[in-house]
Amino acid sequence: MIGLASARAAVDGIIATGRSAPVLFYGAIGAGKSLLAERLALAWLCPKASQDGPCGECQVCRTFLDKGKAIDLQRIEPLGPSRIIRVGQIVPDSALDWEGTAVTTFLQTLPTVGRNRVVLIEDADRMNQDAANALLKTLEEASARARLILTTSAISRVMPTIRSRCIAIACELPGYDELAGQFASLEPHELLFSEGAPGVIHHVREADEAYRTLFALFEDLSGAPPGAALVLSERFKEAAEALEKPTGQTSRACHAEALRCLALWIRSRMPGHPDRLAAVVETHRRIVGNASANLAFDPLFATLVGP
Numbered sequence: 001m002i003g004l005a006s007a008r009a010a011v012d013g014i015i016a017t018g019r020s021a022p023v024l025f026y027g028a029i030g031a032g033k034s035l036l037a038e039r040l041a042l043a044w045l046c047p048k049a050s051q052d053g054p055c056g057e058c059q060v061c062r063t064f065l066d067k068g069k070a071i072d073l074q075r076i077e078p079l080g081p082s083r084i085i086r087v088g089q090i091v092p093d094s095a096l097d098w099e100g101t102a103v104t105t106f107l108q109t110l111p112t113v114g115r116n117r118v119v120l121i122e123d124a125d126r127m128n129q130d131a132a133n134a135l136l137k138t139l140e141e142a143s144a145r146a147r148l149i150l151t152t153s154a155i156s157r158v159m160p161t162i163r164s165r166c167i168a169i170a171c172e173l174p175g176y177d178e179l180a181g182q183f184a185s186l187e188p189h190e191l192l193f194s195e196g197a198p199g200v201i202h203h204v205r206e207a208d209e210a211y212r213t214l215f216a217l218f219e220d221l222s223g224a225p226p227g228a229a230l231v232l233s234e235r236f237k238e239a240a241e242a243l244e245k246p247t248g249q250t251s252r253a254c255h256a257e258a259l260r261c262l263a264l265w266i267r268s269r270m271p272g273h274p275d276r277l278a279a280v281v282e283t284h285r286r287i288v289g290n291a292s293a294n295l296a297f298d299p300l301f302a303t304l305v306g307p
C-alpha cells in the first residue's frame with residue numbers, strides 16, 4: 001500500500017476494533033492528515049457509527065460534513081504569530097485572551113448528542129511544555145467517553161511523553177503515479193511547489209495565476225545577467241504579493257511562501273549552487289522574523305544572478 005492508503009487502513013482498523021487511545025497523525029504538510037483526523041473524529045462522534053465508520057446520515061454527521069463542526073468536537077490550533085498552543089487552551093486561564101473552551105472544561109461535560117466528546121489538536125508540535133503536561137494530566141482524568149486526536153508535520157518535536165501515549169499513524173505522500181491518478185493533469189510548477197503533497201497542490205491551484213507568474217520568473221533567473229538583479233527582485237516582490245488576494249494571507253506570509261517556492265526551484269534547477277540556496281533560506285528566516293522585504297530581496301537577487 002502506498003501513499004495515504006496504509007494510513008486510511010489504520011484508521012479503519014481503529015474504528016472497527018473500537019480502540020479508544022489517543023491517535024497522532026504525522027506526515028508532510030498537505031499529505032492528508034487532517035482529512036483522516038476528521039474521518040476518525042466523525043466515527044467517534046456519530047451516534048449511529050458502525051464498525052465500518054460514521055453513518056453519514058444522522059444530524060451529527062450531516063452538520064459535520066456540511067460545516068466541519070459538531071457540538072461534541074473541540075478543535076485546538078496554535079495561536080498568534082508565534083503559533084504556540086498555550087496551556088490556557090488546555091486548562092482554563094483567565095490571563096489568556098482566547099474565545100475558545102479549554103480542553104479540560106470541554107471534557108468535563110458528557111457528550112451532548114454525539115457518542116463521544118472529541119478533541120482535535122492540529123499542529124500538536126506547537127504545544128509548549130506546560131500545555132503538553134496539562135494535556136497529559138487531563139487525559140489521565142478524562143471520562144471513558146473522551147477521545148483525543150492530534151496531528152503534526154513535525155513528529156520529532158512532539159514531546160515523547162505525548163507520543164508514547166498515542167497510536168501514531170504515518171501519512172505518507174503519494175507516489176507520482178498515484179498523484180497523477182488523483183489530479184487529471186499536473187504541471188511542472190504544481191509538482192515543484194507542492195513537493196508532491198496533494199493538499200498543497202489544491203492550494204497552488206487556488207492561486208494558479210500567481211504561482212505561474214512566480215515560476216516564469218524563476219525560469220528567467222537562469223542565464224540572467226548581473227544587471228537584471230533589481231528588476232527581478234521587483235518582479236519577485238510583485239509576484240509574491242499577487243498571492244495575497246487568492247490565498248487571503250498577509251503580505252509577509254506571501255513573501256515567505258514565494259521564498260519557499262524559490263528555494264524549491266533552486267534546489268531542483270541549480271543543484272550546484274548551495275550558496276544560493278542558503279541565501280534564500282536565510283532571507284526566508286529574516287522575512288519570517290519581521291525584516292523588510294525591500295531591504296531583503298535586492299541583495300538576495302544580486303546573489304542569485306550572474307555566473
Ligand SMILES: [Zn+2]
Binds near residue numbers: 046047049058061
Ligand atoms: Zn452519523
